[in-house]
Amino acid sequence: MEEQVARRSLNLDPDPDDYYSATRFDVLASQLREVKRLLRRGSAAQLRVAYILLDNAAEVIMHRSLYPELINNEFQATLLKRWEEAIEGTDNPEVLAHYEAAKGLVITAKKLNKIENDFAEKANFLLGRGKLSTDTATSLKELHRYRNEMYHQDHVRYDVLRAVTAVYFDVVCCLVERYDETTQHPVFLGPPITLSTSARTEKFKPPANTLVKELRAGIKWDWPEVAGELKKKLAGRIEKTASTVWVLNLLLGDVGEEIVLKLAQTYRDQPTSGPDELRDLAVPYASSDLWQWARRIDRLDPNGDHIRFFNHFAEVERSFEALEEPVRSLLADLERTRDWLIEKQIEDARIEKFNRSFGNQDSKDD
Structure with a gap:
């Protein structure tokens, strides 16, 4: 019996039931709760880790927000090919107008690769789609610059680390407040979140807003x-x-x-x-x-x-x-x-x- 318990404790493969029961939002929430714990402790080493976690959370939210904007891109690309075939050998202004309109809806593979793999490109794209404000997109790109120095160059701006971590925490909280789970595809999202076992009698509250209230509780910044x-x-x-x-x-x-x-x-x-x-x-x-x-x-x-x-x-x-x-x-x-x-x-x-x-x-x- 003891050997069976020991072997089970060393099994690093996740239980499929446990894995799929945790939604992607739960993962994000756990990460941000850890950030709050590190902020409360407040040492320079802990603030550095908190900052890197905040940057990751910001990019994850932006990455997930891309899906609703890109879900029809392949379909639009197919329509564009049809219009490309239609304009061959014609100068009909209506057909050309349809072609130009279809062309404007398609994101090229090169651009798509940039958006998916570059932090600033994600922010710029979501800004262009009205999903981020100008101030939020700008702050995200500037804050990410500090993270790159920490993560890639081992350069930590200890003199302003507390201040910029406070700003990033607030920016990420604002992102979470605007994070709408219902826009995410259920296949990628996992099972829906319920806030209590009594789903029939519970008055529904958006989990994102609930999480932000929890994160902000007990942490006040003198801006x-x-x-x-x-x-x-x-x-x-x-x-x-x-x-x-x-x-x-x-x-x-x-x-x-x-x-x-x-x-x-x-x-x-x-x-x-x-x-x-x-x-x-x-x-x-x-x-x-x-x-x-x-x-x-x-x-x-x-x-x-x-x-x-x-x-x-x-x-x-x-x-x-x-x-x-x-x-x-x-x-x-x-x-x-x-x-x-x-x-x-x-x-x-x-x-x-x-x-x-x-x-x-x-x-x-x-």
């Missing part, structure tokens, strides 16, 4: 504080980059901040002979952009809509980082070069001292 945290961190980074440009200008012999910025944006891919050549070089960003980003961040109102605030914040941050990284890299490379030159001078002095000592020893031997 002006969250927005203020994001604003403060980015303003500090912009100020630090401006200071770095000033230091670089001193290290390079007071060539001017514009020359420093041009060098930072070109020195790795397009070596130049000196400041004169750099002056006429066209680059994406100048010192005026730094001050413009600083002004835009300063104008952001933390007391307004937090999703819209985040979208404006993320837009400025993404543009700014295209300059922040090369400026930081230039300083690091100059410091490495300086350290190498110092080490070389020390080593040259050691060799010279050894040669002199060796020469003196030869003289004594003679």
Whole structure:
């Protein structure tokens, strides 16, 4: 008996009855409950896991929302072929109009592949179909950028992790609120959800709304504080980059901040002979952009809509980082070069001292 129990506990194959009794919505709900548990604990490591789970939940919801929009695509493609055959050898305007209309309804295989496999394409497609608002689609794409850094590059923005996780939690809750199970095909969805054993007497409640109320219960965000945290961190980074440009200008012999910025944006891919050549070089960003980003961040109102605030914040941050990284890299490379030159001078002095000592020893031997 004990051996049978042991063998059964090691059986990793799912019971078909258990597997098919769990709907896809149950799986999503369990995942988001785990997110809530991690958020309550609140350590940086747990927030990172919660963020990745939130991103997955967002993509899963978008993926499931594609089905009602794409269910007729194959049928529309068949109709398009029929109209392609019909327009051969005719210039009838009515037939051509039908062909163009049919063509506009078909999503090509190449486009379909992009939608199915790319997060941003899903968001853009659902935005175009009116299933996502502009603010929601924008925030999803910006938030997914942070997830990619965590997941693929092991780069976690610990300074703003709490703030962006709060924003993503709220965005996903909004997605779940709009998640309509009845639009999903029952073959993929599984059995319907009932909220109690007494289905006849129970007043029906949408399970998505019920889940969101459960998720939000006990978790309250001070959105002006969250927005203020994001604003403060980015303003500090912009100020630090401006200071770095000033230091670089001193290290390079007071060539001017514009020359420093041009060098930072070109020195790795397009070596130049000196400041004169750099002056006429066209680059994406100048010192005026730094001050413009600083002004835009300063104008952001933390007391307004937090999703819209985040979208404006993320837009400025993404543009700014295209300059922040090369400026930081230039300083690091100059410091490495300086350290190498110092080490070389020390080593040259050691060799010279050894040669002199060796020469003196030869003289004594003679």
